[in-house]
Amino acid sequence: MAFSLHLTQLNFYFMRYHIGGLDKQKLLELYLGMLKPRMIEEKMLILLRQGKISKWFSGIGQEAIAVGVTQALNDEEYILPMHRNLGVFTSRNIPLHRLFGQWQGKKSGFTQGRDRSFHFGTQEHKIIGMISHLGPQLGVADGIALADMLRRKKRVTAVFTGEGGTSEGDFHEALNIASVWNLPVLFCIENNGYGLSTPTSEQYNCKHLADRAKGYGIESRIIDGNNILEVFSKVNELCKAVRKRPRPILLEFKTFRMRGHEEASGTKYVPEKLMKRWAKKDPLVNYETFLLDEKIISREEIEQFKADISEEINLNLKTAFDEPLIEVSETKELKEVYQEFDYLHIESKNNLDNIRFVDAVSQGLEQSMERYNELIILGQDVADYGGVFKITEGFTSKFGKSRVRNTPICESAVVSTAMGLAINGMKAVVEMQFADFVSTGFNPIVNYLAKVHYRWGQNADVVVRMPCGGGVGAGPFHSQTNEAWFTKTPGLKVVYPAFPYDAKGLLNTAINDPNPVLFFEHKGLYRSVYGDVPTDYYTLPFGKASLLKEGDSLSVVTYGAGVHWAMEILEKYPDIHADVIDLRTLQPLDIETIFVSVQKTGKLIVLQEDTLFGGIASDISAMVMENCFEYLDAPIKRVGSLETPIPFEKGLEQNYLPKERFEIALTELFKY
Structure with missing residues (x-):
């Protein structure tokens, strides 16, 4: 039965709380949801000053957003937070000793000392953490949502960024893909006033970031990010709507960053009057006072809650502190750059056909599509047109446009989308129209796909096909052979066949391999080199000249x-x-x-x-x-x-x- 008050609205300081149909239990859950990350943060700031953790990005004053959004999602729905969203992790009930171990670089941490702060993911809790380059995670959310939509799962994916991140090209690319494909993604902007020290007046020239949604033909909302009831109620309502009718929505949460970009930065660049004004909008203090005034909670209960949380923090801190330092093993470090791949050698039946290099690539891709029902091809003009080199010609009639997908011209978000498909258990092949164009998708390849398994054990089951090479009079932007950009990057595999037989067998292996593969196909060989190629499916091993x-x-x-x-x-x-x-x-x-x-x-x-x-x-x-x-x-x-x-x-x-x-x-x- 819904808990009702004699007031449906209450003005307190700058807040207007709408109870709606929320019962007492939910009202308290939202309070405790904000209280725990606030108390953890206060403890971490002490430990930071003591030199017991290396760095901290504070979310004090922004807890309502992380908690409200997370509690509006179902447990099986993915959420992609930023480094101020501690409330996401605590709301998903991650054991605190593992969080503390993560921040101390211990083995119990999710990256086992290989990355810091909130730069990690956990499939168990359906949380996919950020990388410092910010933008790619927006496209990753697209891929996760695409996988859900293709499987007809009525789910929402929520992804966070800051107002500074909205200036990155990845933001606009990801919104455009989500709009074109009607993906069920909530793009959550935490507009907290500053990108490090740069105020919003120097970052964008529109009144509200939510207005940008109009350019992509999607809905948007502006939400008071310091009002926990508004955040939860509105996001909960939107989640229900999006599950019924999948579509992207841009949410701008108005809030403020009460501490520095990270603690060493300080806040001297923030006018004192502005800081004081936002201090009055503290989401936890205001909501706590509201609950007290409405007799939903007592001061004695608050003290007990705080005592319980404090005890939980201290016990888990002790567990993390008592854990020994990580034992350094060169063998283990090298081994975990890549996900283990048990190569399965499949012999052909020796039914040979003399075909061109281009036909061998197409044949391998087609037979892999038959082998894997959840293999998705992404790229410009790859659907009905068949790609500029006609590799995928006729594929849509056989596999449908849901699996052979034309993409907008946005290589970075397309690669990130492929990463999202992998996170959600699918395989992806991305066709770069020309290998030269990979430069605009370079960041997610070398900083996300390449590092993700080493960082937190997630594989990137993505093949990027790279039509490359000169000798065809195509000039500086269509003729490069840029394999050296990637052979330098640990975590990537690089394949470069010279014959049709090798092209087909190695492509099949690349698609089988759960690690990211850059598959180079020389354009000059496509229609000039012939060879005897088995008509059936077969594989060839990597690392064998x-x-x-x-x-x-x-x-x-x-x-x-x-x-x-x-x-x-x-x-x-x-x-x-x-x-x-x-x-x-x-x-x-x-x-x-x-x-x-x-x-x-x-x-x-x-x-x-x-x-x-x-x-x-x-x-x-x-x-x-x-x-x-x-x-x-x-x-x-x-x-x-x-x-x-x-x-x-x-x-x-x-x-x-x-x-x-x-x-x-x-x-x-x-x-x-």
Whole structure:
């Protein structure tokens, strides 16, 4: 039975509380929901001054938002908080000793000392924490919500950002995707007045951030973020509506940050009058006074609540403090960069068809779509048009537009959406229209996908297909082969096949692998290279190079189009008996095959299409020098493209690419 008061509204300071149909139990739950994070924060500030935790981002004065939103969601619905949303974690009843262990870098923490603060997620509690780059989590929410919608689960996903984060491109990209696809996402802006020290007047020029929703054709609401009853009631009402009719809604919570961006920042930049005015709007103090005035709670009960919470905090702190420091293990650290993948080798039935490289990619993707009912393809023009290279032509008639999805031109949010699909248990393949365009999706790849398993054990089951490479007169923005951007980043796997057979088998493995894979497909090989490819499904292992040609004169190591250049040039020199090694995968790298070859031949030349400096050839050269120096009979040769952007005109492009320079270097090395 609903708890009723003799007043339905109460003015107190700046607050107007609407009880509505909330019963006493709920009113108290909301109070305790704010009290616990406030008391934890007060304790953490003491520990910070004592040097017992390293950093703190205070949410004092903003508890009503985190608590109200979280309590309006169902337990199975995902929520993506920021670093001031302690109330999200306590409302989801995360054991305090684990939170304290997280902040102290202990093993019981969710990142086991690998990340700090609230930079973690927990599938058990359906919380997905932030990364410091802020924006990608908005797109991640899109992916989580998309998975729910595709499974016809009537759920809401809530994601937080600050007013500063709304200036990032990811914010606008994520809102646009959610709008186009009618995704059930609540985009929650905590407008607390300052982005670190920069006031809102210097961050945006609209009256309300909620007004931005109009540009995306979605609904918005402005909510008093310091009024717990308003937050809970309005969000609860919206959640019920969105579960019935999925759609995104932008929520702007008006609030204030009472402490510094982080404690070391201080608040000297905030006018004292403004600070005092907002202090009167303290969500906990006002609500507590309201409950006392309405005799919903007594001072004795409040003191008992505080005593109980204090005891819980102290007991859990003791547990966290008593826990020993993490034992450092190099083996364990390296092992947990990637999720363990038990490769399953599937042999073909040897029914061969001579097909093009492009057909092999398409065939592998199609058979993987048949194998995994929850594999989703995302990319520009991939649906009815079939992609600019026609890889997915005909896929929509077979798999439907729900699984083969055209995306807006927003690579960053699309990659983040793929990450969200993975978090919610699906697989995703993202097609970059050209590998060059990955630069606008670079942040979520290298900072989210690559690091997420190492940080808190979540896999990123995402393949990013990368049509790349020169020789087709496409100029600086459609011809790069940018694998070195990613081979440097722990947590990513990088695949670069040179033949149709390898392309299909390795793509199938990439999709099976629960880790993020950058799958490079050379455009110049798409329709120029043919090969015998099994018509049925098969897989090939990562980290295993292919020895295409054997000899004892020297070792040639290359990949992609470089394989075909090397083989073509070697035909001109029958006296050069070379080992030709096609790497196939760059991460993991089959360095052992290279070592064995060099130990036999005594000479090594490494060919890459990418510009030379900082490329894979440099690392291979260094590893061979460190491990096989005594076997070398000549200096190692590295050959790559000219240190310029790739030009458009045929003559300039030919001069840029390394094919002719490779021939010179090859003959010089042979004669050495």
